[in-house]
Amino acid sequence: MYNINKDLANIFKKMAAIYEFLDDRFRAMAYQRAAHIIEDLPDDVRNYIATGKLYMIRGIGSSIASKIEEYVKTGKIQKYEELKKKVPEDFIELIDLPGFGPKTLKRIYEELGISTKEELVKALKDGRIEQLEGFGPKKVENMLKGLQMYEISKRRIILWEALQISKYLTEKLKKNLKEIHKIEVVGSTRRRKETIGDLDILVTADDKDRLKIMDFFTSLEEVSEVLVKGPKKSSVIMKFEGKERQVDLRIFKDEEWGAALQYFTGSKQHNIHLREIAKEKGLKINEYGVFKADTEEKVAGETEESVYKAVGMDWIPPELREDRGEIEAAMEHKLPELVELKDIKGDLHVHSTWSDGVVSIKDIVDFVRKNYRYEYIVITDHSKSQRVAHGLDEERLLEELKEIQLINKMAGLDFVKKGIEVDILLDGSLDLSDEVLSQLDWVVASVHSHFSRDNTDRIIKAMENPYVNAIGHPTGRLIGLREPYPVDMDAVIKAAKETGTALEINAQPRRMDIDEIWIRKAVENGVKLVISTDAHNLGNFAFMEIGVSIARRGWATKKDILNTGSWKEIQKFVNQKRKKFGVRAIK
DNA sequence: GCCGTTTTCGGCCCGACTGTTTTCAGTCG
Missing domain, CATH: 3.20.20.140 (Metal-dependent hydrolases)
Known part of the structure; x- marks a missing residue:
């Protein structure tokens, strides 16, 4: 089925970028938020219109809702067509580049009359931009780097890869730095999103050890470039198997651990929503703890549980933190008990050497029985249409079933199940x-x-x-x-x-x-x-x-x-x- | 543009780091 949600989300993202350029921060935020919400909807927006539920979604107000309806009806949003005329086309994309904010781009446009990416690169190189008031050689260098970095930042890695790199890095840091008390990879990796942009690592340590930790981190052999280095936060580009990734490291005190963990695990939408609720209760949440808004008295922060509890919620598993109803559920103590x-x-889907697997059934059984506490596995090799995978016809399948029976008999178990x-x-x-x-x-x-x-x-x-x-x-x-x-x-x-x-x-x-x-x-x-x-x-x-x-x-x-x-x-x-x-x- | 058991107007998450400043704006996450 054709997915209209994605198209709408993309338009709203672009509208957000344009509003940012036009210095209308809050409108930009509203459109950005709407884009995320629509992207995440479990249903086609047309169904929400049909059932009248579009207006009930938090974050979609009457103005955006009517734009959605307009798009569904006409395939266009008039306001978007108008907005596009106010901003050079290339700039909508450029605003996402590291080092390019709305203010910077606007001044380049207004003071130098530059409106394309090509002209911009030229002006960066021939010194015109460096001469603008408030700009300097470093700023120009970073903008040029931003253009290069764009390709890296656009490429996301899949979760499995992110977890392997995370394990490798946390083990390396722990092993070499006894000064580190606690360490955890946060951000979208901890939320286990299917793809990951940057890696964020959080550690706790004594203040006096910060410098040593940052020195070690920024001089790891995998580091190809140091983007930012400070006592609390450093950012580097690392190379893993030829691919470049941005990795951030942040250092906190032990008593700030829970608040920092909560803050940097995100998601952004989840945190914003959480903070709104904290505010209503006269509290302020930041990465150092939960504080009373009036007296600045710290009321929580050592553990994540304490942070959520301070605002009247149950602890929320990181995988749910996307502002898709988990906050409301946590307040009502109705969070689901997630599978572990x-x-x-x-395991109900396993291939062996009978088709395109590389291990015999016998070896699979030995390995799984040794390494997993499973009660059963099902061997499900391919069927005959999968010629390249040596798929089984009826005759060979029956032979495979005999082998399974034999393996079970020899082990005196009924561990291997017959499947396809x-x-x-x-x-x-x-x-x-x-x-x-x-x-x-x-x-x-x-x-x-x-x-x-x-x-x-x-x-x-x-x-x-x-x-x-x-x-x-x-x-x-x-x-x-x-x-x-x-x-x-x-x-x-x-x-x-x-x-x-x-x-x-x-x-x-x-x-x-x-x-x-x-x-x-x-x-x-x-x-x-x-x-x-x-x-x-x-x-x-x-x-x-x-x-x-x-x-x-x-x-x-x-x-x-x-x-x-x-x-x-x-x-x-x-x-x-x-x-x-x-x-x-x-x- | 969105939202509301203090509000239909007036707020909107908040701190670190950088570069160009001489006290701070812009960007980032």
Whole structure:
């Protein structure tokens, strides 16, 4: 389905940039906020208009709401067309560059008559900008650097990569600096967003040790450039595997830890909302603590819990801090008890050497039993359509099932379950017979072809097969590489509920599929989810951690995730569907 | 432009660092 929300969000972001340029800060803020809200909406804005709920969204007032309606009706926003004429086109993009603020750009435009990026670069180099009052050589140098940095700052890294770099850096700092008391990577990494811009590291230490810590940090071998260096905050560019990332380090006192953690974990919208509420209660929150507004008396700040408690809220898990209703829920003590990694009892999507996995079933079992406290895993190799992946036909699948039986027998356990990742063909049928599928414990059905057509019909038809238990990576996206194929996920969620089919949260780092928006919607509709690694090698089993993170961001609790249950409970789910469709149950 | 158990007008998160200043504006997160 065509996504109008994103288009609207982009227009509002541009309007915000223009208002900033026009020195209308607060209007700019309002549009920026509206852009974020619309981007995050679980539903098409047209549905909000149809149900009259558009005006009820906090942050969307009558003016912006009418602009949304105007866009839906005419495909245009008159005000935006007018605004565009007031600002040189290139400047809308330039305002996002590091070192370029609205004031700077405005003066360059007004005093030098420069209106394109090209002219700007020329003026920076030939000294015209340096000669403006209040500008100097350093400022010009930073602006030139900003132009270069733009590409870096635009590229975001995926969560898994950010977590690996985070682990590496925190361990290195801890090991070399005994002066560090506490350390944590904050920002969007701690919130476990699917992609990350900069890395933010927070530490506590005694004041006298700050300099030493900053010296060590800014001279790490990975550092290619020091952007900012002070006693409390430093920013550097680091190179990891050839790719450049900005990393910030901030130092606090132990008694400020909770407030600093809360502050720098964000999100920005969450913090702004939190502060508004604090203000209403006569309190002030900053990164050093919670204070009484009148007397400046400190009332909290050593732990994050104390910060939230001071404003009358329960502690909010970082994954929820996006201002999507978590603050209201925390005030009413109604936050969900989110699923945790330790709740996971098994992996329902694993490939072996029978198709395109690189490890034998036997070795997978040994590894998982040694490293994970799982009660079961399901081997789900590819079916025959996946020729490049050596997909299995009926005959080879039956051979694989014999091997599984043998491995279980030799171990004296019933640890390995029989499954398949069966291809959904163009017409929605499956590329293995029901006869064979009926012998399996668990069937994942996935779309692996025809990514440009609308695949809603195929997926729904597959769910109507009594032996299909989950839809694998339902939207087919690859973060940063491939957009989701067209699919009406509302219809898919509805069909999942009706047929008793689960939706997969595929934990492969580039998939994260379904995403947090659809997870939340599935949860609200009572659809069961499974978190699976889709492992093709032994290292892949670790992806479960980020699969759980994304489920938490979608407000999923333990009961929403099928593989937090014992195998008996999963079998019950499978048999409920078989019963509904009047076919023989498995035992 | 948004919002409201102190408000329909008058606020809007707040502190660190930098560069160009000689006390601070601009930018950033």
